[in-house]
Amino acid sequence: MKNIIIYDSLTGNTEELAKVIKEEFMDAYYAKINDTLMENIPEGDIYYIGTPIIKGMCTEKIKRLLEKLENKKIFLFATAGFGGSQEYFNTLKERIIDLLPKSNQVVGTFFCQGKMKEQVKARYLQLITEHPEDKNLQVSLKNFEQAKSHPDEKDKKRLIEEIKNKLDIK
Numbered sequence: 001m002k003n004i005i006i007y008d009s010l011t012g013n014t015e016e017l018a019k020v021i022k023e024e025f026m027d028a029y030y031a032k033i034n035d036t037l038m039e040n041i042p043e044g045d046i047y048y049i050g051t052p053i054i055k056g057m058c059t060e061k062i063k064r065l066l067e068k069l070e071n072k073k074i075f076l077f078a079t080a081g082f083g084g085s086q087e088y089f090n091t092l093k094e095r096i097i098d099l100l101p102k103s104n105q106v107v108g109t110f111f112c113q114g115k116m117k118e119q120v121k122a123r124y125l126q127l128i129t130e131h132p133e134d135k136n137l138q139v140s141l142k143n144f145e146q147a148k149s150h151p152d153e154k155d156k157k158r159l160i161e162e163i164k165n166k167l168d169i170k
């Protein structure tokens with residue numbers, strides 16, 4: 001079975017997950033998305049496609065890739081800064097899966113939190129001093145701290161378990 005791993009990553013979190021999949025399938029095709037690849041998408045049996053969540057969506061490059069795919073089996077994985085609730089991940093999943101032409105089949109998904117840059121925290125702290133009454137900012141700050149350790153070893157283990165489970169690999 002030919003496994004294809006294609007991902008995008010701005011700060012390395014999603015790349016960490018992609019590497020874990022690569023370690024599981026040593027002979028997989030593995031690449032960070034780029035223009036050349038987009039013009040010549042490799043053939044395979046399962047496509048592991050990874051993206052960070054940027055402004056509530058996958059990256060532009062991953063969007064373009066997903067829109068091009070036809071008749072593929074896809075396992076979608078992503079990291080997001082926010083992620084206290086499964087509901088949030090589900091909304092994102094649906095939004096991204098909606099980009100795929102209907103001939104494709106999504107065989108599984110995996111979402112987890114991914115740490116954010118310290119500037120994000122600095123911005124929250126600044127906003128809190130300006131709007132101390134805004135409870136959402138406290139939630140955002142808490143979320144920032146929660147995200148700091150992710151993706152962690154547990155996330156990586158869950159990712160592989162999910163892949164094996166969904167693809168019925170022993």
Ligand SMILES: Cc1cc2nc3c(=O)[nH]c(=O)nc-3n(C[C@H](O)[C@H](O)[C@H](O)COP(=O)(O)O)c2cc1C
Pocket residue numbers: 008009010011012013014015051052053054055056057079080081082083113114115116117
């Ligand atoms: C410009 C930018 C926009 C972001 N927008 C969101 C967002 O809308 N929702 C979210 O949950 N996280 C958001 N994040 C956080 C990233 O999704 C998170 O840190 C992710 O793990 C980054 O993955 P990467 O290291 O593979 O790029 C954003 C990060 C950046 C840099």
